[in-house]
Amino acid sequence: xxxxxxxxxxxxxxxxxxxxxxxxxxxxxxxxxxxxxxxxxxxxxxxxxxxxxxxxxxxxxxxxxxxxxxxxxxxxxxxxxxxxxxxxxxxxxxxxxxxxxxxxxxxxxxxxxxxxxxxxxxxxxxxxxxxxxxxxxxxxxxxxxxxxxxxxxxxxxxxxxxxxxxxxxxxxxxxxxxxxxxxxxxxxxxxxxxxxxxxxxxxxxxxxxxxxxxxxxxxxxxxxxxxxxxxxxxxxxxxxxxxxxxxxxxxxx
Amino acid sequence: xxxxxxxxxxxxxxxxxxxxxxxxxxxxxxxxxxxxxxxxxxxxxxxxxxxxxxxxxxxxxxxxxxxxxxxxxxxxxxxxxxxxxxxxxxxxxxxxxxxxxxxxxxxxxxxxxxxxxxxxxxxxxxxxxxxxxxxxxxxxxxxxxxxxxxxxxxxxxxxxxxxxxxxxxxxxxxxxxxxxxxxxxxxxxxxxxxxxxxxxxxxxxxxxxxxxxxxxxxxxxxxxxxxxxxxxxxxxxxxxxxxxxxxxxxxxxxxxxxxxxxxxxxxxxxxxxxxxxxxxxxx
Numbered sequence: 001x002x003x004x005x006x007x008x009x010x011x012x013x014x015x016x017x018x019x020x021x022x023x024x025x026x027x028x029x030x031x032x033x034x035x036x037x038x039x040x041x042x043x044x045x046x047x048x049x050x051x052x053x054x055x056x057x058x059x060x061x062x063x064x065x066x067x068x069x070x071x072x073x074x075x076x077x078x079x080x081x082x083x084x085x086x087x088x089x090x091x092x093x094x095x096x097x098x099x100x101x102x103x104x105x106x107x108x109x110x111x112x113x114x115x116x117x118x119x120x121x122x123x124x125x126x127x128x129x130x131x132x133x134x135x136x137x138x139x140x141x142x143x144x145x146x147x148x149x150x151x152x153x154x155x156x157x158x159x160x161x162x163x164x165x166x167x168x169x170x171x172x173x174x175x176x177x178x179x180x181x182x183x184x185x186x187x188x189x190x191x192x193x194x195x196x197x198x199x200x201x202x203x204x205x206x207x208x209x210x211x212x213x214x215x216x217x218x219x220x221x222x223x224x225x226x227x228x229x230x231x232x233x234x235x236x237x238x239x240x241x242x243x244x245x246x247x248x249x250x251x252x253x
Numbered sequence: 254x255x256x257x258x259x260x261x262x263x264x265x266x267x268x269x270x271x272x273x274x275x276x277x278x279x280x281x282x283x284x285x286x287x288x289x290x291x292x293x294x295x296x297x298x299x300x301x302x303x304x305x306x307x308x309x310x311x312x313x314x315x316x317x318x319x320x321x322x323x324x325x326x327x328x329x330x331x332x333x334x335x336x337x338x339x340x341x342x343x344x345x346x347x348x349x350x351x352x353x354x355x356x357x358x359x360x361x362x363x364x365x366x367x368x369x370x371x372x373x374x375x376x377x378x379x380x381x382x383x384x385x386x387x388x389x390x391x392x393x394x395x396x397x398x399x400x401x402x403x404x405x406x407x408x409x410x411x412x413x414x415x416x417x418x419x420x421x422x423x424x425x426x427x428x429x430x431x432x433x434x435x436x437x438x439x440x441x442x443x444x445x446x447x448x449x450x451x452x453x454x455x456x457x458x459x460x461x462x463x464x465x466x467x468x469x470x471x472x473x474x475x476x477x478x479x480x481x482x483x484x485x486x487x488x489x490x491x492x493x494x495x496x497x498x499x500x501x502x503x504x505x506x507x508x509x510x511x512x513x514x515x516x517x518x519x520x521x522x523x524x525x526x527x528x529x530x531x532x533x534x535x536x
Contacts, residue, residue, distance in 0.1 A: 063416075064416050065416075066416075067406065067408070067413035067414065067415055068403070068413055069411065069412070069413055069414075070411075070412035070413060070414060071412060081414060082403075082414065085403040085414035085415075085416050086400055086401075086402060086403055086414075088403070089400070089401045089402060089403045089404075089416045090400055090401050090417075090420055091416075091419045092352060092419060092420045092421070092422040093351070093352040093353040093419075093422065094352055094356070094372075094373040094376070094422075097371065097373040097374075
């Protein structure tokens with residue numbers, strides 16, 4: 001199985017501002033769009049990571065040392081950033097443990113009735129009996145297969161886990177960026193259309209139900225904020241992709 | 254998506270070994286990209302969890318409506334095997350202590366134990382029971398609802414939230430916790446144990462005497478002793494059942510080995526003087 005190379009955007013390293021400005025001025029429209037898509041992928045990667053497992057100290061420190069936009073134009077994203085930054089403004093020595101407890105309470109729960117947690121699987125919210133490994137999993141597996149993406153064999157969760165669906169969007173964004181940089185606008189369009197379709201048919205369709213349960217079960221503003229942030233991001237991102245696809249991409253005639 | 258969204262990038266994410274989805278070599282054109290016709294992608298409407306699903310989560314199922322005194326008693330009852338640690342925490346918190354200092358103290362208390370519980374777990378349990386409470390540096394009650402708000406900074410004409418510094422949280426034993434501690438009567442527990450298990454007093458005496466040496470005794474050594482006593486055979490009782498009961502009474506301590514402490518020695522001197530140990534000759 002080939003290594004996954006697109007996961008980490010190459011432009012995530014910090015560089016001198018002047019250097020970035022020079023590059024920005026020299027950047028072609030294709031490069032500008034590729035950069036935008038890679039940044040979009042980085043956000044998906046972060047969201048995927050946050051749903052994947054509990055926050056660790058390195059990530060918590062990194063998030064604590066970051067800045068969060070106040071007004072993005074989307075109410076859910078704004079609320080998400082406010083909640084998360086508020087939680088991060090009240091950290092204490094046991095916050096990491098507190099977040100682990102809240103992650104378990106929120107996503108794992110302690111009941112067996114199917115209503116005891118915000119189960120992070122599409123199947124749970126789209127099957128009549130709230131079961132895992134149902135039709136939705138088969139659908140996303142098919143999409144992953146179509147796009148030559150496969151699950152790490154060590155990953156023991158279902159393919160319709162929210163984390164994998166978000167990560168799929170991250171991969172698609174990086175692939176589209178690479179295609180644009182290579183001057184292959186047709187390929188970029190195909191990939192972006194696939195990303196938009198997946199968002200529309202899957203994440204945007206079922207995530208609001210997961211978010212509603214996250215609001216119920218999360219006791220920390222961190223996970224409550226994550227629910228809002230993800231909701232706002234996937235909604236605005238679908239609109240972003242649809243707008244993008246409605247126009248010519250750089251390099252398209 | 255706006256430009257400002259794209260500014261939130263966390264390098265920590267790239268540092269972790271995180272790649273549950275991987276590129277795989279493309280197979281023969283079995284499927285055309287975007288050709289999902291074989292699969293019906295209609296998604297049913299799904300269902301929201303009922304609003305009643307949000308039940309208050311009690312960590313050990315103790316009724317939160319009970320008075321603190323009863324909740325504390327129930328907690329100690331349910332965590333009888335962690336009695337020494339719980340009591341050690343209450344003692345440590347007679348004066349307000351920083352949360353990270355409590356964490357270190359719990360690690361010290363559990364140095365020789367294997368437990369899934371860490372400092373914060375015990376803090377939560379004791380807080381929920383009303384035995385300890387958070388306070389600020391001045392010793393005033395810590396207001397959970399009083400959140401620090403992030404600072405707003407301007408960069409290139411745009412506003413950003415900047416998270417504030419870590420907060421100092423202290424723990425202190427509540428009056429109810431202190432009352433439980435004051436009422437704790439290990440000597441009474443020893444007397445109650447011996448009254449309840451009178452037929453095993455010869456074994457208890459042998460064990461307490463055997464472990465009253467510097468460095469204590471291993472479980473294997475105590476087991477070799479106890480199996481020699483006919484009292485341990487019918488019904489069969491392993492040495493650890495005696496050791497744990499003595500530990501729960503605070504008459505023995507586990508510190509890598511089992512050792513008799515002052516209370517155990519007092520029991521030997523005041524309660525077991527006339528008892529003949531079983532097996533004999535191990536005093």
